[in-house]
Amino acid sequence: MTTISNTAPFVSAPAHPLPFGGEGVADTVGGFGVYVHWPFCKAKCPYCDFNSHVRLVPPDEARYIAAFRREIAHTRALSGPQRAQTVFFGGGTPSLMAPATVGAILEVINEAWPLTADAEVTLEANPTSVEAERFHGYRAAGVNRVSLGVQALDDADLQGLGRMHSVAEALAAVAIARRAFDRVSFDLIYARPRQTPDAWAAELRRALGEGCEHLSLYQLTIEPGTPFERLYGAGKLILPDDDLSRALWDVTQEVTAQAGLPAYEVSNHARPGAEARHNLVYWRYGTYAGIGAGAHGRLVSGNVRHATFTERSPEAWLKRVEADGHGIISDETLSAAEQADEMLLMGLRLTEGVDLARHARLGGRIDPERLATLQAEGLVAFKDGRLCATAAGFPVLNVVIATLAG
Ligand SMILES: C[S@@+](CC[C@H](N)C(=O)[O-])C[C@H]1O[C@@H](n2cnc3c(N)ncnc32)[C@H](O)[C@@H]1O
Ligand code: SF4
Numbered sequence: 091m092t093t094i095s096n097t098a099p100f101v102s103a104p105a106h107p108l109p110f111g112g113e114g115v116a117d118t119v120g121g122f123g124v125y126v127h128w129p130f131c132k133a134k135c136p137y138c139d140f141n142s143h144v145r146l147v148p149p150d151e152a153r154y155i156a157a158f159r160r161e162i163a164h165t166r167a168l169s170g171p172q173r174a175q176t177v178f179f180g181g182g183t184p185s186l187m188a189p190a191t192v193g194a195i196l197e198v199i200n201e202a203w204p205l206t207a208d209a210e211v212t213l214e215a216n217p218t219s220v221e222a223e224r225f226h227g228y229r230a231a232g233v234n235r236v237s238l239g240v241q242a243l244d245d246a247d248l249q250g251l252g253r254m255h256s257v258a259e260a261l262a263a264v265a266i267a268r269r270a271f272d273r274v275s276f277d278l279i280y281a282r283p284r285q286t287p288d289a290w291a292a293e294l295r296r297a298l299g300e301g302c303e304h305l306s307l308y309q310l311t312i313e314p315g316t317p318f319e320r321l322y323g324a325g326k327l328i329l330p331d332d333d334l335s336r337a338l339w340d341v342t343q344e345v346t347a348q349a350g351l352p353a354y355e356v357s358n359h360a361r362p363g364a365e366a367r368h369n370l371v372y373w374r375y376g377t378y379a380g381i382g383a384g385a386h387g388r389l390v391s392g393n394v395r396h397a398t399f400t401e402r403s404p405e406a407w408l409k410r411v412e413a414d415g416h417g418i419i420s421d422e423t424l425s426a427a428e429q430a431d432e433m434l435l436m437g438l439r440l441t442e443g444v445d446l447a448r449h450a451r452l453g454g455r456i457d458p459e460r461l462a463t464l465q466a467e468g469l470v471a472f473k474d475g476r477l478c479a480t481a482a483g484f485p486v487l488n489v490v491i492a493t494l495a496g
Contacts, residue, residue: 117429117452118390120376122169123176123368124199126158127382128184129404132216136252136321137279139313141384141402142182149404151191157411158381159198161400164416165379166202168396169389172377174203176210176368179233185215189227196232203379210273210367212237217263217276218255225263225270235273237306237366238263243293247282264300275304275366280338281330282310287337291345298349303364307342308357309335339485356439356484373440375433383407383417395424430454431495438491443478460493470494 130149131142177199179192192213199205212235213228215221225236240260242248248256255263260276267274278297280290297305310329312322321327330338346352351359355373358366371378377395380387384402388395400417401407407417424432430452437444446456461477464470469483469490483490 117395117448118377119448120374121175121367121371122172122203122376123178123371123378124174124203125368125378125380125382125385125387126177126179126184126195126199127182127380127385128179128187129182129383129402129407130186131181131183132186133252133254136317137310137313139316140182143404145404151188153408155191155194155198157408157417158195161381161411161416162198162202162379164418165381165387165389165398168391168398168421169203169377169379170391172203174199174205174209176371177205177212178368179213181214183216183221184213185221185224185228189224189231192228192233193231210235212366212368214239215263215267216255217260219259219262222263222266225266229270234271235275235366236267236271237304238267238274238276240264240276240297241279242282243278243296247285250283251279261300264302268301273304273364274302275306275360276300276302277306277308279308279310280342281335283328285330285338287334287341290338291341294342294345295349298346298351303351304358304360304366305346305351306358307346309339336485343481352441353484354441356487370440373436375429375436395429397422397424426453434495435491438477438479438487438494441478443473443476445475446477456494460496464490464493 127141129141129143131144134142134144177196179187179195184192196205196211205211211233213233214237215225215228217238217240228236238260241251241253243257243260245257248260264274264276276297278293280294294307312319312327312329318327322329329335343353346359351361353359354365355369358369360366370376375388377388377390379389380398380400383400383404384407385400387398389398390396397420398418399420401410401419410417410419430449431454433449433452434444434454449456456477461470464483467482468480469486471478471480479487479490
């Protein structure tokens with residue numbers, strides 16, 4: 091069985107210097123959000139290939155604030171006037187930033203793209219006691235939602251994942267977060283070595299018992315270039331086979347749905363109404379500014395959609411911004427076909443599916459025979475006029491998307 095990668099927050103598109111197609115009308119569906127990347131961590135987890143770096147000397151936050159200010163001004167000129175419905179501080183480990191730094195960046199964002207009254211402002215945090223002490227400071231700085239990387243409710247497995255916190259410390263951080271914020275989410279990684287469906291069901295029930303409105307549940311993925319890839323290649327890290335992976339997936343769907351937090355996206359579960367609105371901007375193919383080292387953006391200017399990407403190395407990014415006012419190393423115009431493919435790829439991750447009329451307006455075309463075959467196989471269906479993956483289609487979404495987009 092082919093499973094789909096459930097960790098990538100967005101897809102990077104190949105370069106294609108063609109103008110926007112369809113009807114030549116700017117496509118602004120999906121909202122506008124701002125992503126800010128903080129590329130530092132205390133330690134590098136052996137499974138992780140995010141753009142995160144460990145530095146012996148802590149970064150000079152004042153210098154980073156100045157650089158963020160410049161890159162935001164540059165990106166504002168590209169995006170034109172927008173209201174920010176969401177802001178997301180991702181990493182890396184943004185909870186290593188001082189609350190005052192987060193507050194200063196939010197002020198600059200608000201000047202560039204005034205936040206809507208109900209804007210969602212999320213910060214990713216590691217659940218250590220040191221970081222939990224800052225949660226009230228983040229709240230005062232304007233953050234209204236946190237997403238904690240709990241990863242496992244099993245101490246031996248946390249150690250195996252190279253985490254710097256115990257289960258008790260992580261749950262204490264969740265409790266502090268729940269006092270500081272109305273909206274709390276946490277991440278767990280499943281399909282870990284030796285994990286059985288029963289053990290995962292029990293762990294998941296315990297996680298749901300914490301009473302959070304949102305959970306991100308990722309299947310452990312072996313990423314290229316990580317220590318886990320080397321261990322896996324050497325046969326020292328044994329992962330569940332396809333049947334066991336499928337059983338773990340099924341348990342995930344059943345237990346979360348029973349608890350009232352069904353999947354609304356491949357790896358994301360929420361009480362209805364508590365979905366991560368920032369990530370919905372990606373999945374509904376909205377527009378977003380990507381600020382900081384290694385950040386992706388999708389900006390619509392006039393009737394052209396740009397894919398931007400910034401320098402990944404934090405120090406090189408800083409130097410570029412200080413010299414040129416921004417760290418963007420790639421700014422590509424997406425062709426109509428590329429936009430349609432991206433929209434399909436992102437939208438089918440959602441249980442709400444995609445609006446095929448918009449897909450067609452973007453210039454996309456679905457082969458009716460292939461669609462009919464997928465429908466006959468029960469992998470996709472139409473719901474409220476939208477094309478959706480079914481419960482049978484989700485575990486093989488890669489195949490569904492490849493068939494439709496191919
Ligand atoms: C940017 S990271 C997390 C934030 C924070 N630094 C932390 O680790 O607590 C986002 C999430 O991606 C997930 N993740 C990262 N690498 C993964 C992998 N190889 N397989 C599955 N999930 C992964 C983890 O659950 C992690 O919390
Ligand atoms: S999982 Fe989080 S803490 Fe670990 S290296 Fe990746 S970004 Fe850093």
